[in-house]
Amino acid sequence: xxxxxxxxxxxxxxxxxxxxxxxxxxxxxxxxxxxxxxxxxxxxxxxxxxxxxxxxxxxxxxxxxxxxxxxxxxxxxxxxxxxxxxxxxxxxxxxxx
Amino acid sequence: xxxxxxxxxxxxxxxxxxxxxxxxxxxxxxxxxxxxxxxxxxxxxxxxxxxxxxxxxxxxxxxxxxxxxxxxxxxxxxxxxxxxxxxxxxxxxxxxxxxxxxxxxxxxxxxxxxxxxxxxxxxxxxxxxxxxxxxxxxxxxxxxxxxxxxxxxxxxxxxxxxxxxxxxxxxxxxxxxxxxxxxxxxxxxxxxxxxxxxxxxxxxxxxxxxxxxxxxxxxxxxxxxxxxxxxxxxxxxxxxxxxxxxxxxxxxxxxxxxxxxxxxxxxxxxxxxxxxxxxxxxxxxxxxxxxxxxxxxxxxxxxxxxxxxxxxxxxxxxxxxxxxxxxxxxxxxxxxxxxxxxxxxxxxxxxxxxxxxxxxxxxxxxxxxxxxxxxxxxxxxxxxxxxxxxxx
Numbered sequence: 001x002x003x004x005x006x007x008x009x010x011x012x013x014x015x016x017x018x019x020x021x022x023x024x025x026x027x028x029x030x031x032x033x034x035x036x037x038x039x040x041x042x043x044x045x046x047x048x049x050x051x052x053x054x055x056x057x058x059x060x061x062x063x064x065x066x067x068x069x070x071x072x073x074x075x076x077x078x079x080x081x082x083x084x085x086x087x088x089x090x091x092x093x094x095x096x097x
Numbered sequence: 098x099x100x101x102x103x104x105x106x107x108x109x110x111x112x113x114x115x116x117x118x119x120x121x122x123x124x125x126x127x128x129x130x131x132x133x134x135x136x137x138x139x140x141x142x143x144x145x146x147x148x149x150x151x152x153x154x155x156x157x158x159x160x161x162x163x164x165x166x167x168x169x170x171x172x173x174x175x176x177x178x179x180x181x182x183x184x185x186x187x188x189x190x191x192x193x194x195x196x197x198x199x200x201x202x203x204x205x206x207x208x209x210x211x212x213x214x215x216x217x218x219x220x221x222x223x224x225x226x227x228x229x230x231x232x233x234x235x236x237x238x239x240x241x242x243x244x245x246x247x248x249x250x251x252x253x254x255x256x257x258x259x260x261x262x263x264x265x266x267x268x269x270x271x272x273x274x275x276x277x278x279x280x281x282x283x284x285x286x287x288x289x290x291x292x293x294x295x296x297x298x299x300x301x302x303x304x305x306x307x308x309x310x311x312x313x314x315x316x317x318x319x320x321x322x323x324x325x326x327x328x329x330x331x332x333x334x335x336x337x338x339x340x341x342x343x344x345x346x347x348x349x350x351x352x353x354x355x356x357x358x359x360x361x362x363x364x365x366x367x368x369x370x371x372x373x374x375x376x377x378x379x380x381x382x383x384x385x386x387x388x389x390x391x392x393x394x395x396x397x398x399x400x401x402x403x404x405x406x407x408x409x410x411x412x413x414x415x416x417x418x419x420x421x422x423x424x425x426x427x428x429x430x431x432x433x434x435x436x437x438x439x440x441x442x443x444x445x446x447x448x449x450x451x452x453x454x455x456x457x458x459x460x461x462x463x464x465x466x467x468x469x470x471x472x473x474x475x476x477x478x479x480x481x482x483x484x485x486x487x488x489x
Contacts, residue, residue: 006313010320015258016197017318018296019305 030057034077036092042067044089051081051090100344101279107238107270108133110277111203114245116147117285121172121292124152124163128182129215130267131205135177157182161189168198168260169306171297173249176200179267180207180221187225193260194229195322196307199252199292200260201245202230206367206418207267208454216455217267219366219418222395223428229322231261231329232395234366238275241265243346246280246289250336253292257329264395266368268455280344288343330397350399351406355381356388361471362407362444364390364415366429369458373416376463387467392429400436407437410444414470416458417450417482426450426482447473451485462486 005028014020038051045067052060052068059074060081070081082090103110112134115123123142125135142151150167154160160176168174178186183204193200208214209221222232231251235241244263252261265271296304310318334350341347354374356362363373370391380387390406390413392399407413417427425431430448437443447470452458458466466485473479 005311008314008317010317010324013314013317013321014296015321015325016195016296016306017308017310017314017321018196019308020296022303 029073030076031073034072034075034095036077036079036094037072037075038070038077038079038081038090039093040067040069041089041091042069044087046087048086050084050086054080054084056080099281101281103277103279104274105238105277106133106272106274107241107265107277108272109137110238110242110275110279111245111265112137112141113279114242115175115201116141117280117282118175118246118249118289119173120147120149120175122150122152122163122167122174123176124154124160124167124174125176125178126154126157126160126182128157128179130207130217130271131177131179131182131203133271134203134205138175157186158189161186161193164200165189165193165196165198168193168200169196169298171292171294171299173253173292174198174200175202177203177205179205180209180215183221183225184209187228190225190230191228192307195318197258197322197325198260199249199258199294201248201252202260202262203241203245204262204264205267205271206264214454215267217269217418218453218455219264219428220420220453222262222264223419223421225262226396226428229259229326230396231257231259231326231333232264233261234264234393234395235270236368236370236391238270238273238277239346240348241270242277242279243340243344243348246285247336247340247348250289250340251329251333253294254329254332254336255293255295257325257332258294259325259329264367269368278344284343288340327397330394330399333394333397348393349402350394351402352391352393353406354389354391356390356406356410358386359388360386360411361467361474362388362390362410362413363463363467363470364392364413364429364433366392366395367418369416369452369463372458372460372463376460376467379460380464380467385467385471387471398432398436403433403436404440407444408440408442412445412447412471412474412479414447414449414467414474416452416466417448418452420450420453420482420484430482445474445477445479447479448482449485450482456486458485
């Protein structure tokens with residue numbers, strides 16, 4: 001999005017609302033939807049990448065030391081990573097807590 | 098420029114026109130009374146006479162989905178359906194319009210269940226009136242044939258990019274053998290350029306289509322669609338004008354017959370226009386100042402043409418072939434009342450619903466409707482609608 005969604009006029013939309021800018025979903029920050037956030041116990045992480053594979057939002061990134069964690073700008077807090085982690089090193093923590 | 102005049106079933110002529118338009122993809126599921134159109138096309142493709150993909154899908158929902166896909170890559174796309182098939186397609190029918198995917202559909206108008214019926218009326222097309230397609234109504238076999246070319250030309254125009262439905266009356270047109278003038282392929286090529294889509298799916302120019310939209314942008318997307326449909330009007334008129342210049346057969350959004358000095362006009366859509374003209378001729382002999390107004394372009398609705406044709410008349414007798422249950426009348430009459438509301442010189446409207454599920458409406462019935470409608474108008478009985486020929 002060349003400009004934020006709420007600023008786009010109808011005349012600026014492509015016919016059929018076709019999106020011509022590649023990868024602009026990145027500009028839509030969905031982290032504010034979250035009520036719980038995943039917290040990774042890096043020491044326990046076996047770096048298998050299962051969380052990365054399962055994340056429906058592709059928001060899991062690899063940290064410099066090789067373990068995985070969620071990018072909270074996009075993470076919606078669905079908890080799938082915590083459910084799927086084979087060693088149970090991801091815990092969902094309430095955002096309000 | 099060579100033309101050929103043939104006595105031919107209208108469905109076959111329409112299929113021949115689709116082949117002459119050099120269509121790339123046909124995806125359809127057979128349903129009465131549209132069947133002969135797609136059957137003949139499947140034969141043409143199977144015989145190797147047309148280099149196209151004929152996709153024999155398992156349902157109409159899939160037919161329209163295939164059409165969306167083929168249109169999205171810039172392929173010339175055709176489908177055809179009727180009634181329950183259209184109902185099953187409805188979900189993707191809306192999506193084709195919202196994604197601005199050009200394609201032409203022969204919509205062989207048939208009543209919707211129930212009771213189950215295979216015969217003609219306009220209940221199927223009225224169900225999708227608001228989907229954002231361009232809707233044309235045709236009156237005879239020649240108009241079916243001609244409007245296939247005009248339809249592709251309009252639908253695929255880079256300024257338009259909208260799916261287009263050619264509404265033809267099931268059985269009354271689809272199964273009728275009529276004289277149809279075929280144009281030669283050279284004329285068609287001159288008239289109908291190749292598809293040139295700005296945002297067709299292609300690896301060299303990646304785009305995303307059919308994306309999700311938040312409330313912050315949905316309203317703007319709808320306005321863009323509204324503008325697209327409304328703004329297609331001048332292109333439609335131009336496409337018909339140029340077809341007329343090539344072939345001598347001109348089409349207009351609203352057409353009139355002996356209406357200039359008429360006090361009362363009967364308003365029709367589709368094949369009823371022909372019978373109405375004959376009956377008006379007969380009534381003129383008897384001294385009745387009556388005329389015919391035919392709505393050819395249903396979406397975008399041609400407000401100016403319609404008002405120009407009818408303002409100053411005493412009354413319009415509008416024939417609908419669908420009911421809006423519990424509503425103000427037939428969908429056509431409701432729209433015409435709305436188009437005229439508050440306009441100086443607006444005629445009153447008497448609304449008849451007739452010909453449901455193919456019940457025959459003969460010349461004599463048209464005469465009754467016009468004369469009875471005129472009498473109702475004179476008495477000021479212009480509310481609601483009358484179901485013509487209803488027992489009980």
